[in-house]
Amino acid sequence: MVSKSAIVLLSGGLDSATTLAIAKQEGFGCYAMTFRYGQRHSGEIEAARRVACAMQAAEHRIVDVDLAAFGGSALTDVKLAVPKDRNSLNQDIPITYVPARNTIFLSYALAWAEVLGVWDIFIGVNALDYSGYPDCRPAYIAAFETMANLAIAKAVQGQGYLRIQTPIIEMSKAEIIRKGVELGVDYALTHSCYDPAPSGQPCGHCDACRLRLKGFQEAGLTDPLEYA
Amino acid sequence: MVSKSAIVLLSGGLDSATTLAIAKQEGFGCYAMTFRYGQRHSGEIEAARRVACAMQAAEHRIVDVDLAAFGGSALTDVKLAVPKDRNSLNQDIPITYVPARNTIFLSYALAWAEVLGVWDIFIGVNALDYSGYPDCRPAYIAAFETMANLAIAKAVQGQGYLRIQTPIIEMSKAEIIRKGVELGVDYALTHSCYDPAPSGQPCGHCDACRLRLKGFQEAGLTDPLEYA
Numbered sequence: 001m002v003s004k005s006a007i008v009l010l011s012g013g014l015d016s017a018t019t020l021a022i023a024k025q026e027g028f029g030c031y032a033m034t035f036r037y038g039q040r041h042s043g044e045i046e047a048a049r050r051v052a053c054a055m056q057a058a059e060h061r062i063v064d065v066d067l068a069a070f071g072g073s074a075l076t077d078v079k080l081a082v083p084k085d086r087n088s089l090n091q092d093i094p095i096t097y098v099p100a101r102n103t104i105f106l107s108y109a110l111a112w113a114e115v116l117g118v119w120d121i122f123i124g125v126n127a128l129d130y131s132g133y134p135d136c137r138p139a140y141i142a143a144f145e146t147m148a149n150l151a152i153a154k155a156v157q158g159q160g161y162l163r164i165q166t167p168i169i170e171m172s173k174a175e176i177i178r179k180g181v182e183l184g185v186d187y188a189l190t191h192s193c194y195d196p197a198p199s200g201q202p203c204g205h206c207d208a209c210r211l212r213l214k215g216f217q218e219a220g221l222t223d224p225l226e227y228a
Numbered sequence: 229m230v231s232k233s234a235i236v237l238l239s240g241g242l243d244s245a246t247t248l249a250i251a252k253q254e255g256f257g258c259y260a261m262t263f264r265y266g267q268r269h270s271g272e273i274e275a276a277r278r279v280a281c282a283m284q285a286a287e288h289r290i291v292d293v294d295l296a297a298f299g300g301s302a303l304t305d306v307k308l309a310v311p312k313d314r315n316s317l318n319q320d321i322p323i324t325y326v327p328a329r330n331t332i333f334l335s336y337a338l339a340w341a342e343v344l345g346v347w348d349i350f351i352g353v354n355a356l357d358y359s360g361y362p363d364c365r366p367a368y369i370a371a372f373e374t375m376a377n378l379a380i381a382k383a384v385q386g387q388g389y390l391r392i393q394t395p396i397i398e399m400s401k402a403e404i405i406r407k408g409v410e411l412g413v414d415y416a417l418t419h420s421c422y423d424p425a426p427s428g429q430p431c432g433h434c435d436a437c438r439l440r441l442k443g444f445q446e447a448g449l450t451d452p453l454e455y456a
Contacts, residue, residue, distance in 0.1 A: 066292065070343045093381045100339035103379045107335040111328035115298045134384040143375035150371045151331045153321045156362040 006120035012047030018180035019124035032057035038068025047191035084205035102135035173215025188224035197228035234348035240275030246408035247352035260285040266296025275419035310423040312433035330363035401443025416452035425456035
């Protein structure tokens, strides 16, 4: 392990790839962690593998988490349709919300952090250009951090303070993309679409695609992905 | 679903069986949730099945959680020995501590609670006759509850307040056993041992066995289990 290490949650999307780049730039050796949580498609996992490899993560763990067993989200239940071309971006909480997803992911990261002796967990949540999910907001992240430091033995014993690092939480999508390009992120490796075509190409119409395309447009850049 | 429902974390041990009985007595329809988390032995899971069945849980989910992938605990790593006849019960945090275990378990319960529309999660943690685990203390539980109400959409939208209920947190083991007997819990169905004999019989020497035996003794009752 290098002297300063962190766990980075890596979904394979644009935000988490940029977050990994920022953690690396800050000098952290990065342990990437991806969840196979019953997503409708495996494109995200493959993208996470490509990103972890390209950005030389110290290790990349893919953890199985069966959120589909509980249902309740269009991202894990093929019977629910992914909304397309919604007008109300940033307003309601859409059906692509997965109950307690970030809490479960951060809890696994907490377990791995304690075993590795790592005190920083990076997560690419964003509360500006986002889908309105409650577990992406600063107040939630702060409450998780407080809880985490009461949960793990090493923190309770005073060996350190665990930080949940959210470097892109207040950035616009355009700012995230500009930052990533500056740090050499290859966005051709990433995957954002909630409901890709059978070819694997992004749909261009779900919230994730629309936020991504808007971000590239506002950044004055071209998305390297080909859309269906 | 009955009018008032709760999720009850059920390990198959004495504490969680008593907690389930208390939730039932309080009028909750109980959704039991057990985790197969890479325990060294499957006795706990079988005990949880027996208890859920005997106590007529509305549903019993067994969720796979691969904590053994991270290691760091004698409960999930057969290379680490379970301590026997420790003198320092209630003092140090022993190697049977599993990093972030209750945080991961409660996070899954939170997901299921939101999908079911349930606002109460019962967990049989105990901060008195316990092994010194940090994630059994009232301060930790309170912090988890605060975080949970910032995490899930239904709480953030004001539809309700999620409670983490810990009815036995301040009881002695003897008090827990007396309460359970009063409520008709059959402790012959439960399993507490960290390191049972090949026959499945409890060892009588690990922290869990010693706390259990001490509890029955102080309650003036006989443990119905046969020890190896």
